[in-house]
Amino acid sequence: MTHTSSQERPDFDAMRDWRRHIHQNPELGFEEHLTSTYVAERLESFGLSVTRGLGGTGVVAQIAVGDPDKGPRLALRADMDALPMQEHTGLPYASRVAGKMHACGHDGHTAMLLGGADLIARRVRSGQIKGNGTVTFIFQPAEEVGGSDGGAQRMIAEGLFDKFPTDEVYGIHNGPTEEEGRMYFREGPFMCSSDKLEIVIRGASSHGATPHLAKDASLAMASTIMALHSVVSQNVPPLETAIFNVGQVSAGTVFNIIPSEARITACIRVFNPETATLVHRRIKEVVSAQAQAFGCTGEVIVDYGYPSVVNEAQTLAAAAATATRLFGTDRVVTDAARVTASEDFAFYLKHCSGSFFLIGNGDNGYRDGKPIGPCSVHSPYFDFNDNNLTVGAEFWAGLVEDKFQQGVTT
Ligand SMILES: [Zn+2]
Ligand SMILES: [Zn+2]
Missing domain, CATH: 3.30.70.360 (Alpha-Beta Plaits)
Structure with missing residues (x-):
């Protein structure tokens, strides 16, 4: 029996520490050795079984609840790689590696999913997440590499979905310059090939x-x-x-x-x-x-x-419903503008159903340590917005909770 006052909450301080540690130590695609070790150690500390070295530096963890055969097999994905560029934010936790920078917020995506995994593990133990199903946490390398041999393709080629059968896969990217903490969803074609x-x-x-x-x-x-x-x-x-x-x-x-x-x-x-x-x-x-x-x-x-990211209707609607339940309609956009950039998340959608969406990063550019307002990703002034770590972790846990309650999808 659980009580509302004992509801497990996201651990914001821990997530912010992880995010800033990863931000200070950026690694390029397929070279995420320190990052993937750091991720794997955190996942193990949550009591999860962890597989390392899938697709080079990819890390996968899994958790099963109730009777896994009677529930959906979900996968939640984050990317871990940085970009080959010099950081000029001047922030205290700026990159310590010359010519490498987390300028696309993958440090934040990774910390958000780590926080989600921690929260889900605690809520499963305390009985707050009930029902049946499996969650696979995918931490992939090399999203930024582009072309035909990125991180997602390598993980899939090395048997990601054979080893971890998946019905639905979900991913979040920060939405640069969009309103802080708001979630952006769009059914159908969402990002370009x-x-x-x-x-x-x-x-x-x-x-x-x-x-x-x-x-x-x-x-x-x-x-x-x-x-x-x-x-x-x-x-x-x-x-x-x-x-x-x-x-x-x-x-x-x-x-x-x-x-x-x-x-x-x-x-x-x-x-x-x-x-x-x-x-x-x-x-x-x-x-x-x-x-x-x-x-x-x-x-x-x-x-x-x-390929282009094409969001399947049912999974997109389910994710938007979870966000609305957690954050209210004011913080959920269901007809988000399409994005002309590309994402290798599209490869997962060739193998199973799923959706990809954004959390607005707000006015989060910095130059010489001072705020400069809205800032695009791949800019030397970009910084992931730490306030979204809690939003992301709550969302991941809420999505799993809702999906496991609903049972098997057809
Ligand atoms: Zn990028
Ligand atoms: Zn990115």
Whole structure:
């Protein structure tokens, strides 16, 4: 028998200490050795069984309640990697590692899920979380790596869902510049896919004095870039979203030799996979025709990266209902704006149902130790908002409580 006054609460001081410790000691994708050890030790101290080294530096813990066969198998996910950039917040707990920084808030996501695991373990022991089911806590490496070999893909390839069968997976990212402590949900396509293109144009070299003997790859490249920017405007229906950008160009070695080869790297982002198919096809056609117009050949090599994050309706509604129960309708947005950035959480959704959502990070930028207002992620002035640690931990525990009470989902 439990009493409301004995309700287990999130341990804010501990979570803030964990978050700031991880923030001071950032590690890049697949190098999260100290971070994953730190995470595993905390999870073990909560009395959970812990698996280390899945997908390189990934850590997984699990807890079962009641009759696990009669309840849902849930997975809650956080990411642990930092970015290769110099921190300029000037905060007392700023990065101690030159050129590495937790500028996307993954330190906060990790501390929030650790706090959630601690709270869930305590509430299970005290009988406040009842019913049936299993929770798997996923701490993944290398979300920021991009391309086709990120942390989520490696954990899945190394048997994440075989070893820890999962019906539904959930993830939280901080929402930079959004209202502090508010949760943002959106059904369906929520975040863009991201594919990397490498375009190679091949012609023929010549002395700069004899251009009639060359097939100038640099000229074909320049024309190709101009034409590629027409692909979205001339092919994608205006109400659909597709984003094309050129990120790198290179050609030639010296001023008086006409280059025989030119390279362009570019990126395509979309919400709907059909749009990606259309844009990829048109890009290949444009590159080929443009190169040919200058006597060159064009090749497009595609590195299919993160798919779009598409939130499944029932899991999204359940998560929003839990947030509303805990925090009230004022702090829950159910028609959040879509996000054009990408997330490798999308790979989990290829294997099971689930949803991904945000907690507003508020005005949490700092420069030289002083607040500078709203700040985007991947900025040297970004800091995760510690006030959200309690929100996140309460949410994770509340979601598990609600799901275990409801029993098996179909
Ligand atoms: Zn990021
Ligand atoms: Zn991130």
